[in-house]
Amino acid sequence: MRDGSPTRRGFLAAAGTTLLAGCGSLEQLGEDDRETVYAHELPQAAEDGDVEPILGEDVPVDIERTVLDERRQRVTELLDTLPMAFGPADVPNGYVRERLVGAAEDATEYVDDARTAETRLSALESLREARCQARYAATGWAFVDEELTESAVQADHEAAVDDAESLESDHEYVGTDPVDAALVHARVERNLRLVLDNEPPSIYARESPLLTVAEWGEHAETARARVADSRYLYDRFTSSLPDDPGTVEETLDAAAESLAADLRERREELPPEPTEDDYDLVDRLRYDLRDEVEWSAERVTEAQGPASAVLAATDGLTDSLAFDRFKERVDDGESFGAESVADVRETRTTALDAIRTALSESPRPALARPVLAEAAWTVAWADESLGRFHGEVDVRRLDDPMERYATATLRARSVPTAVEQVVDVLGG
Structure with a gap:
């Protein structure tokens, strides 16, 4: 299929210079x-x-700055749980330590991306990625600092799946303009389906219990964020419609x-x-x-x-x-x-x-x-x-x-x- 729209930052898109070099x-x-x-x-x-x-994606929903601030605050809260610096005394395994530090750095960069995003939807999605990376780092550290277990994080993910099921059952295709409605409801459909498919995280480091817990943390946060964003977009859109708009x-x-x-x-x-x-x-x-x-x-x-x-x-x-x-x-x-x-x-x-x-x-x-x-x-x-x-x-x-x-x-x-x-x- 096509390239799709990646979420990772840093794809290069700048203007070029001129002229063929002499041959x-x-x-x-x-x-x-x-x-x-x-x-x-x-x-x-x-x-x-x-x-x-x-050009970035957008939806016909007036996304409030206060909501972006709330999402940003969630990232800050997760990163604040980390020690000032990861050292060998905290996480002896250098590779594991690098993964946690890298996730925290990615979270910060996604927050920066949100500040310069072309649309508020793009900002919302960058902050979702920031949350997920911050949760990866925070959950990995909680495994060390608080003896957080894999089952506890899995329970958080299961709760997010339950929330997605509830939202899907309440989801009605309300709207007065079929084009605007399609754009908003498609976003809700996609987010909920990604959560409800309930695929496990792509854990490839089973030899590291810490990274396993970290990946489950990222997986749970992704589900929570997708449900929260979907509910917000749905509620915000429906509240903008006249009374009894029909479907x-x-x-x-x-x-x-x-x-x-x-x-x-x-x-x-x-x-x-x-x-x-x-x-x-x-x-x-x-x-x-x-x-x-x-x-x-x-x-x-x-x-x-x-x-x-x-x-x-x-x-x-x-x-x-x-x-x-x-x-x-x-x-x-x-x-x-x-x-x-x-x-x-x-x-x-x-x-x-x-x-x-x-x-x-x-x-x-x-x-x-x-x-x-x-x-x-x-x-x-x-x-x-x-x-x-x-x-x-x-x-x-x-x-x-x-x-x-x-x-x-x-x-x-x-x-x-x-x-x-x-x-x-x-x-x-």
Whole structure:
């Protein structure tokens, strides 16, 4: 599937410099001559590696600053339980000590991310990550300092699951605008499903009881935070509605069913899957874009609920339109590759401009934003991959970031039409 929207900080997304380095020395390379560029001339990340994608997700809910302050206070309370410095006398195992210190540092960095977040939803989610990392460190230390047991932390997680079940049973798809309702209820659906799936934490350090307890602490805090955020968004949204607003569940269900049928028809019109063993960049793009279209209907029918299904359908229509756009560009002779630093810079700029333009041109920008935020992360991933290069770089190694930039552009330019179709089906 696609890259998705990572929660870890530090993906690189900054503007680039110019011009291809001179290639006169390449003549000395003999039969293996390859076009090369110099890594330092490629678009580079910010020096601190802390530039975020140009667009974040949002919901039509007025998230209060006081709630963000409360979430931040929870992080502070957890970190305040830690000693001023972890030393060998506190945690003799150096690896374990490093894990706890690293989690505490990550928590602090997530709090900083929240302060500079583009949207309050992004801030809320950064603070959730901060809580989880702080709880990891605090629970690990409590194992040492208070003899906290694994079963005690598991009980905390079970209580959060019970709260999620209660909220899910009370969840009604209230709303007067199906687009706004879909955006809010999809967030609730996703958060609750992640909790109710009740997967155990990915404990890989069973030889360390301390880390096992720490991971359960992080797992419990994640569940608690997702339930709390879902309840807040749901209550805040419903309180903004008029009395007796009714529900949009039937509208969302019908729209998802109609859109899934459309996506199945589009799947039937797909060309055969590529069979070449050695893909060039165009072949890779064709395969990846086609694959997204092929699975788009299933993502609608297998979504967590009707609201998530509508958002998945918006995503799927974007994929289908992007694939059509790709085929047209190939027919026009587009190769999508880079032969110079200028090509990389231009392709990256085009992707960023496409994201901004699509947001402003979509009939409902709020519905466009989730897909465009994903495209923004695709650009960030490409930027991050450019940041790994050093010295002289064979231009063929630029295919991966160029594919990501092209994908972001193709999808972004397809968003307004996809949103228009979904809005028409919703009647909104």
